[in-house]
Amino acid sequence: MIAAFALLNMMLFADGEAKRRIPVGGQAVIEGVLMRGSENWGLAVRDPKGKVVLQSWPASKWLKAAPWKYPVVRGFATMVEMMRVGMKALSISADISLGEEEKISPLEGALSIGAALLGVVVLFIALPMLLSEYLAAHFALSRFAANMIEGVARGAVFVAYVALISLWKDIARVFEYHGAEHKTINAFEHGERLEPERVAEYSRIHRRCGTSFLIVVIVVGILVFASIGKGGVLWRVGSRVALLPLVIGLSYEFIRGAAESESWGRYLIMPALLLQYITTRTPSRDQLEVAIAALGEALRPIEKDTASGGAKDGTDRQAEGN
Template sequence: MELPPKRIPVGGQAVIEGVLMKGPEHWGLAVREPGGAICLKSWLGSDWLKGGFWKWPVVRGFATMVEMMRIGMRALSLSADISLGEEEKISPWEMVLSVGAALLGVVGIFLALPMFISEYITSHFALSHFGKNIVEGCLRGVIFVGYVAAISMWKDIARVFEYHGAEHKTINAYEHDAPLTPESVAHYSRIHRRCGTSFLLVVIVVSIIVFSLIGGGSVLWRVGSRVVLLPLVIGLSYEFIRGASNSETWGKYCIMPALSLQYITTREPSADQLEVAIAALDVALDPDKGNSD
């Protein structure tokens, strides 16, 4: 009989040729070096999320997202340096430019573009304000899924998606008390309820509701209001995911449609990639096994 999952604070993300894991107190990073060895690094998590205002419902969702982005960029930079070798390190300036371009892309492609297309459709079909927001949200979802599907065909991104699958399999195995060996972990699902990919689809649905509550206005107002309200949308989505991931009744079925996207953003990993993901979780739970950073 399958053991019920353990509710423990473990999560992670895929990076370049590696996996980042979050344990109860520490972060653990494992990256495959060009020579084949696994480089391990660990560091203590931030204290600012542990109390006060930042633990309030909704607020904690946006705060967690900010922290994940900060740590995620740090881990991506480290993994790029390790996997590319000393001679091909990415400079801080190149990283800043990459992050800036990514943020502009998010605002332009996933916020502004669906809004302008929905305005055009609304003017031709005389849709209500709520109908316009449904169209905008659906367009945002289609653009997002299409974008993910397109980049998944890029060899380097497909490789990251394989490590993403390794991360999920490892967490699923750990939460079910299975032996943490590549042979054992390989039998577990690469789909996980707390995945950030599913979270982003929930964000799209919640945004339809939230953006429908504000009126129309100028282009600047409509774009600006979506940027300003994004923390609220993220916070509400986080609370939904949090509740759904802990529910074996309503949550299990409500989150199911969002989980389907993980079949695009994860791939079946190799035994070598599972070994890296296991090493990342191991060092997150026992930071003495990694180099403190």
């Protein structure tokens, strides 16, 4: 593994500052980390034997084409792509970390996705809306007050949900990999050598985190949903689902601007960063090694398949030294 870190750092520092200015991001998966470079996705997962299995594949090109590259629209498009690739990475990481005999079937995966989507609609859309409608009718509140209550309730449900699942041992471990992902990206963006001892010194909090993004979505949703008039329950729930792409797009632009700002953005985004103290944990050296390996995969040029003329996609490799 030491040799792999040396090669990665040689590549980064040989290319100068331009290489380290590449906007990178990622997410934690089961016993691993997924990273996104400018052109590629990189995945690193530790298997039951302690080996780090690596995969990489090209990022989709459609995000750079019209109309998906334009402001606001690009936010929702990016979210769709992250969900698509994230589910792929979760499936791969589950297969690797659980072992061959415990693979998740396509049916089990589809049922899990369906249950998750239903839970999102019920917990984070329908429940806060119904609660606000009840309180507004009971206390004769204005439409603006009802929307404020809905937004606060949605935020409270989300924070409570995250805090509750963090008590689960397996989720707590994913949160440790989340911390490893953030520390690695912070070190990378500060031009630090990507070695576990140095990366460990960086913060596990990052401005572009998806957790902070979801908090911003809740706040922006209060403003956008305030424009919705009265109607039946199905209409109100449906209208919120229909307006979700707009809310996500506006939230994305805010997060993007705040991440690049050292004045207004640094302070306005601060409340949203607090939730990361729940969704990230201090990682171990082994977990930092995995995160660094994932970033190396995301930044590594993908070999061309000479037979098909395309890029090789998703070939398992082991991190050098493991």
